[in-house]
Amino acid sequence: MTVNLLDFNQAQLAEYFKGIGEKPFRAKQLMRWMHHFGVNDFAQMTDIAKSLREKLAAEASIAPPEVQMEQVSDDGTRKWLIATDVGNGVETVFIPEDDRGTLCVSSQVGCALECTFCSTGRQGFNRNLKVSEIIGQLWLANCSLRHADGYDMLPPGERIISNVVMMGMGEPLANYDNVVTAMQIMLDDSAYGLSRRRVTLSTSGLVPAMDKLKEDCPVALAVSLHAPNDALRDEIVPINKKYPLKELMAACQRYLVKAPRDFVTFEYVMLDGVNDSVEHARQLLETVRDVPCKFNLIPFNPFPNSGYQTSRPDNIRRFRDVLMQAGYVVTTRKTRGEDIDAACGQLAGKVQDKTKRSSRRIPLEIVA
Numbered sequence: 001m002t003v004n005l006l007d008f009n010q011a012q013l014a015e016y017f018k019g020i021g022e023k024p025f026r027a028k029q030l031m032r033w034m035h036h037f038g039v040n041d042f043a044q045m046t047d048i049a050k051s052l053r054e055k056l057a058a059e060a061s062i063a064p065p066e067v068q069m070e071q072v073s074d075d076g077t078r079k080w081l082i083a084t085d086v087g088n089g090v091e092t093v094f095i096p097e098d099d100r101g102t103l104c105v106s107s108q109v110g111c112a113l114e115c116t117f118c119s120t121g122r123q124g125f126n127r128n129l130k131v132s133e134i135i136g137q138l139w140l141a142n143c144s145l146r147h148a149d150g151y152d153m154l155p156p157g158e159r160i161i162s163n164v165v166m167m168g169m170g171e172p173l174a175n176y177d178n179v180v181t182a183m184q185i186m187l188d189d190s191a192y193g194l195s196r197r198r199v200t201l202s203t204s205g206l207v208p209a210m211d212k213l214k215e216d217c218p219v220a221l222a223v224s225l226h227a228p229n230d231a232l233r234d235e236i237v238p239i240n241k242k243y244p245l246k247e248l249m250a251a252c253q254r255y256l257v258k259a260p261r262d263f264v265t266f267e268y269v270m271l272d273g274v275n276d277s278v279e280h281a282r283q284l285l286e287t288v289r290d291v292p293c294k295f296n297l298i299p300f301n302p303f304p305n306s307g308y309q310t311s312r313p314d315n316i317r318r319f320r321d322v323l324m325q326a327g328y329v330v331t332t333r334k335t336r337g338e339d340i341d342a343a344c345g346q347l348a349g350k351v352q353d354k355t356k357r358s359s360r361r362i363p364l365e366i367v368a
Ligand code: SAH
Pocket: 115, 117, 118, 119, 166, 167, 168, 169, 170, 171, 172, 202, 203, 204, 223, 224, 267, 268, 269, 298, 299, 300, 301, 302, 303, 344, 345, 346
């Protein structure tokens, strides 16, 4: 089997070149061709000697994962279904906004952590994605967007994808090594050159891995909180039994010493009658007291047989007001790409009924 060069960061690629008797500086050239220019045909790499190009073509490949389906939402959101050998595949979502373009990247096929309100969690765990399958999502999205209507006229060098969020399917810190290597490629100036503030990792709270991440690759951090006390969090985010709130808050404080931003973003899914009362909001203020933070309230995105409902708009507003009155910045996430099931927590990774279910649109005039 040939090696897939998309599995390597620059340092690993340099090792590879050394191993085949070539100069390590070739790694930088290759990173630029593969990631900056999006080329996967060695023959096009004109500043590399023909003999080396032929050698690479014989024993290596640049093989992105296979796209099974691409969909575009009415609001411009795009979703790619990526084939995997097990499970139902994984999904990548591009969300265009006025001032940025954000790619939401998956890290695992399924997820073992079984948060009760998450459709990925309901699938169970299949396997970790390889580095080439994680960075391959960015590679493929770039490639596809470059040829898409509305983007094909962009001046060369203009970034379509300005931000990456590790918020797709799976728990990124449970696939630590591969996710860190993929993020190193995102940050590499020869590859995608994103700043650490523009790459955000979202975790349900794997405390030891958070401590490691702040040393290895301190990107912006989002933590899926979803409950203000241990009793409720134990129930809806079961990993809380292993790493309860007190430990999680301490880990957030430690992370901020190295983080590129001076706050953690706490994500909080709004579940009707479960975690959305004014009392919950007050408890939440107590819980996060010692952690500089912002809040991102996510109206629950329904999926079949979830057993939950989205909080009523009035309750979301009241909850938000309690936090804002205490001086916090609070955003309420707009639901995007709902007609193609691309909203967070809806990524199920299967080719399913694609009819538009307008009854599932949530009547919210959400404040971003
Ligand atoms: N595993 C990581 C990252 C992926 S999920 C994590 O849990 O943080 C990205 C965000 O979407 C998380 O905050 C997650 O809790 C939230 N989410 C999951 N299911 C959801 C749903 N049905 N509706 C709204 N948000 C959901």
